[in-house]
Amino acid sequence: MPNLDRIDGDLVSASKSKAACAWIKAGAKVVALHGVHENGQCTCGNRKCKSPGKHPIAAEFPNGHHSATRARGKIIRALKAFPDANIGVVLPDNIVVLDVDGPEGRDTFDKLNLPRTATVQTGRGTHHYFRTTAALPERKQRLAGIDFKDSRSGYLVAPPSRHHSGQRYRRKRGSTPKMAALPQSFISALVAKPSATANFNQTNTITKGGRNSTLASYAGYFRYKGLGSTALERVLGALNREICSPPLDDNELSHIAHSIGNYEAGFENAFGSLADVEEEDVQFLAHPYIVKGATTVLDGNMGQGKSTFTAALAAAVTTGRPPPFLETIEQGSVLFLSAEDDPARVLKPRLVENGADVSKVRYQEQVFSLDANGMMMLRQEIETHRPALVVIDPIIAYMDAGVDGNKANDTMRFMVELDLIAREYDVSILIVRHLRKARADNAMHQGIGSIAVSARVRSGLILGLHPHDPSKRAIAHSKANYSEKGPTIVFELRSGEKTRPPVVKWHEVDPDISEDDLLAKPPGALGRPSEERDFAKEFLREALSKGPLEKARLDQMASARAITPETLRRAADDMNIVKQRGQKGRSVWSLP
Secondary structure, eight states, X not given: OGGGGOSTXXXXXXXXXXXXXXXXXXXXXXXXXXXXXXXXXXXXXXXXXXXXXXXXXXXXXXXXXXXXXXXXXXXXXXXXXXXXXXXXXXXXXXXXXXXXXXXXXXXXXXXXXXXXXXXXXXSSXXXXXXXXXXXXXXXXXXXXXXXXXXXXXXXXXXXXXXXXXXXXXXXXXXXXXXXXXXOHHHHHHTBOSOOOOOOOOOOOOBOTTTHHXXXXXXXXXXXXXXXXXXXXXXXXXXXXXXXXXXXXXXXXXXXXXXXXXXXXXXXXXXXXXXXXXXXXXXXXXXXXXXXXXXXXXXXXXXXXXXXXXXXXXXXXXHHTOOOTTOSOOOOOOEEEEESSSOIIXXXXXXXXXXXXXXXXXXXXXXXXXXXXXXXXXXXXXXXXXXXXXXXXESGGGGSOTTOOTTOHHHHHHHHHHHHHHHHHHTOEEEEEEEBOSSOOSSGGGOBSSOTHHHHHOSEEEEEEEOSSOTTEEEEEEEEESSSOOOOEEEEEEEOOSTTSOOEEEEEEEETTOOHHHHHOOOGGGTTOHHXXXXXXXXXXXXXXXXXXXXXXXXXXXXXXXXXXXXXHHHHHHHHTOEEEEOGGGOEEEEOO
16 A cells, blocks of 8 residues: 555655655654665575665765765665665654564553554564654663664665565554554663763863863764764763853854764765765745745845845735745745744734745744754744744844954854755745945945855845835845746735735846945935934844843943944934843843
């Protein structure tokens, strides 16, 4: 039956190459194993082979599971060269398999009362696939007839491989095709005994500013030696307690361990051959403006329609009906991270007015920054709901408090992490920025914050007033890494009822309008004090949206944007900024 060839999409498939590629896309590594002849003999040629159909093809994967790869071209070539091969999967961190063997194992598994999940029939037993957000303990209680397979335990023989009994690995009849979540209570109960705390004779103490880089350096060394994410987290935990003052937060520590744990271990996998790389065409959510699997930035001044434009774009995605300036648009769901817009009063009405199918829109209900924990929450949301488009508006409101948006190193690390999420889940991420007051030498550098943002995105858009008709808006394509620049988009904001948000009305594109045209100020607007103060107010809203900040820190950030202390003070007075005394008598400002 065809439906027995599927688990969670195509992870289990009747086609070995298709299954292998699906596992790679899900974050796993794959290795080609020797297969099994119809007589049960291993294709390795050794009649006394003790692991028929279960050991890697040495000619292609000389280092066993350490040679497992995410290069689809390499695994497809290997499967073509060895058509009888089986496939082995080094599981990603978020999947655990319970390998149940024989009657003893079945009896043990039945008593566990675990939720119904996707199950694969093996030669003598079953593989029960579970999703998990927590790693299994290093030291586990023994369960009779059951082995645990995760990202640290080598590889798992996966369907549609052939068992030496002659049967093929495939989904068990009657089992669900979806993986269930492995209960946290079960994981906690597996712990055999508390692990000992490592003791390091370390006299130097690492303080704030050096903790991340120091622990990342240690993690890189231990990863090179072959440690996986969970083992790295344990080692870094001991180091963190011993040499860091104060110790890093557990979530940040976990982020370092899992980020480094995704790297290839050892020098043998540090480099590869382009012959093993399968070429891919660049895909677009909205050609040529918004790229799939990458980050796009939309820059513009406050109050000129950036958020309304993103709502109209999201509406097109949810319905699959492209605006006139596009031939097609990918249909799917949309995720909004909106720090400034109330979902009930602003976000939903704006989407409804612009024709969105709001049943396909999710939003950030709890306010959080995209620090290590926030990035994991974002990953989990995208993993679960698979949106086609993610809108982050404005991006500066979501940067971790420890990230200085004006420093290239801090910003680049943040943007790299965001870009990795876009690539991993093949999702389009659209970030929104406000423009700085001071004129930059390049239009893409006009957005607030470090130019590292502009450097990392693959496509850039700038929104401004139409240079010849102030009643209209225009969006110029200022950066395009994967295509030619598109013509400038033109639209206007049509107001309906007084209490309802405006609606986008599209006009014909205008290829003669450039990004520089949009950034040029009208002669009468140059240097007006009210404009400077408006810019300062916009800065304060963004800077304080994540919580109170010391005045000294605000002064430093304002200076980088050419905002004078006097202009900042007047803007704060206009906004009724709350000014209090914090630690050591320092002035702390917060939004009213």
